[in-house]
Amino acid sequence: MKPDDFEMFQQLLRQRSGLVLSRDKAYLLESRLLPVARRTGLKSLDELAVAVRTKKDETLLRAITEAMTTNESSFFRDMKPFDQFRNFILPKLLTSRASQKSIRIWSAACSSGQEPYSLSMILKDEAAKLAGWRIEIVATDLSSEILEKAKAGVYTQFEVQRGLPINYLVKHFKQRGDKWELNPDIRRMVTFREFNLLTDLSPLGKFDVVFCRNVLIYFDQQNKAKVLNGISKQIPPDGVLYLGGAETVLGVTDKFRPVEGQRGVYELTAGGAGSAARPAATPSFGTRSTLAAGGR
Amino acid sequence: MKTCLVVDDSRVVRKVARKILEDLDFNCTEAEDGQKAMEACAGNMPDAVLLDWNMPVMSGIEFLRRLRKMAGGEAPKVVFCTTENDLAHIQEALSAGANEYIMKPFDSDIIQTKFAQVGLI
Numbered sequence: 001m002k003p004d005d006f007e008m009f010q011q012l013l014r015q016r017s018g019l020v021l022s023r024d025k026a027y028l029l030e031s032r033l034l035p036v037a038r039r040t041g042l043k044s045l046d047e048l049a050v051a052v053r054t055k056k057d058e059t060l061l062r063a064i065t066e067a068m069t070t071n072e073s074s075f076f077r078d079m080k081p082f083d084q085f086r087n088f089i090l091p092k093l094l095t096s097r098a099s100q101k102s103i104r105i106w107s108a109a110c111s112s113g114q115e116p117y118s119l120s121m122i123l124k125d126e127a128a129k130l131a132g133w134r135i136e137i138v139a140t141d142l143s144s145e146i147l148e149k150a151k152a153g154v155y156t157q158f159e160v161q162r163g164l165p166i167n168y169l170v171k172h173f174k175q176r177g178d179k180w181e182l183n184p185d186i187r188r189m190v191t192f193r194e195f196n197l198l199t200d201l202s203p204l205g206k207f208d209v210v211f212c213r214n215v216l217i218y219f220d221q222q223n224k225a226k227v228l229n230g231i232s233k234q235i236p237p238d239g240v241l242y243l244g245g246a247e248t249v250l251g252v253t254d255k256f257r258p259v260e261g262q263r264g265v266y267e268l269t270a271g272g273a274g275s276a277a278r279p280a281a282t283p284s285f286g287t288r289s290t291l292a293a294g295g296r
Numbered sequence: 297m298k299t300c301l302v303v304d305d306s307r308v309v310r311k312v313a314r315k316i317l318e319d320l321d322f323n324c325t326e327a328e329d330g331q332k333a334m335e336a337c338a339g340n341m342p343d344a345v346l347l348d349w350n351m352p353v354m355s356g357i358e359f360l361r362r363l364r365k366m367a368g369g370e371a372p373k374v375v376f377c378t379t380e381n382d383l384a385h386i387q388e389a390l391s392a393g394a395n396e397y398i399m400k401p402f403d404s405d406i407i408q409t410k411f412a413q414v415g416l417i
Contacts, residue, residue, distance in 0.1 A: 074409075079409070079412060079413070157381060157399050161398060161399060161402070161406045161410075162405060162406060162409060163409050165396070165413050166386060166390065166394075166396050166397040166410075167390070169386070170383065170386055170387060170390065175382060175383050
């Protein structure tokens with residue numbers, strides 16, 4: 001690929017999805033964008049680059065952005081965060097939200113849905129305690145294609161074996177040929193929505209718990225800070241944020257700090273909670289229209 | 297070091313599973329059918345059993361039912377690992393006392409997460 005074509009794609013992806021593509025990932029462009037080029041009737045990435053430059057076709061730009069997002073996901077990914085949610089956060093919310101009887105959870109960049117559905121299954125286990133409560137799980141991703149898969153709730157044998165305890169498979173899935181389909185009662189607990197993490201988060205409303213795991217690893221510092229600061233405005237002072245195992249807030253934002261003894265869980269700092277109390281401020285970094293990479 | 301008995305009539309599958317489990321720090325022994333697995337458990341009860349379903353002499357499910365009736369036989373975590381991939385077989389395995397269930401083909405990720413889920417790792 002020509003160097004200026006690589007740079008053009010690099011810039012396009014950074015702007016639209018926040019994805020930082022280093023030169024050693026040029027092979028990813030080749031392997032993921034060639035199918036996009038062929039679907040568009042083009043023969044090569046060279047031709048695709050020309051089309052991007054000359055046509056500014058939104059459908060094409062979107063297809064390129066979606067093709068470049070990583071949709072790695074599994075049920076109960078890394079296990080510990082879900083155990084932690086079940087054993088610590090949920091009991092705390094049951095007490096602290098007892099008067100309003102309402103919990104809102106956001107799965108940011110939910111990919112094919114395994115993360116929000118894992119949360120649904122946990123909440124289903126606690127259904128007796130949650131009778132009369134309004135539980136909302138909002139799951140967002142930039143990719144409309146992957147959201148369609150998420151909504152369908154149909155998974156391969158391979159997918160239902162990665163992280164899903166066998167009891168949950170038996171309890172919550174029906175076998176359909178060689179696929180496994182999640183039961184409607186679990187699917188109905190999740191509201192899926194196409195959403196760009198790098199835009200204003202306030203339309204999503206406030207959340208008690210935010211899962212934003214393995215998303216920010218694809219972003220540069222500026223966009224990491226933007227998303228984290230944005231999330232800090234969408235959660236109450238006692239809200240929590242889950243990040244992926246390889247992610248940190250250190251040196252990125254002063255709005256969050258790690259919850260002691262709970263790896264991957266973050267709470268607002270005094271400064272972060274202060275900003276949450278004020279009316280949602282305009283995001284501090286530009287207003288570029290961008291979509292966020294998904295990595296659940 | 298935890299011990300795992302790998303029960304499968306295919307030498308290749310036993311070898312692959314053994315390699316994965318040894319990388320997870322298990323001390324592995326092998327058995328080629330349910331009967332041999334019973335003898336192994338009578339001699340030395342393992343912490344875990346990775347268990348195939350269809351085998352000559354004695355099937356995996358038959359072995360599991362007998363194991364759970366043996367003295368100390370309720371202790372090992374038993375993870376089925378079989379080509380039987382329908383709900384009926386899974387339910388039968390769980391009601392016979394299986395702790396987890398892997399549908400072949402498997403990889404190291406699947407074994408690792410399933411073993412972690414039953415508390416072996």
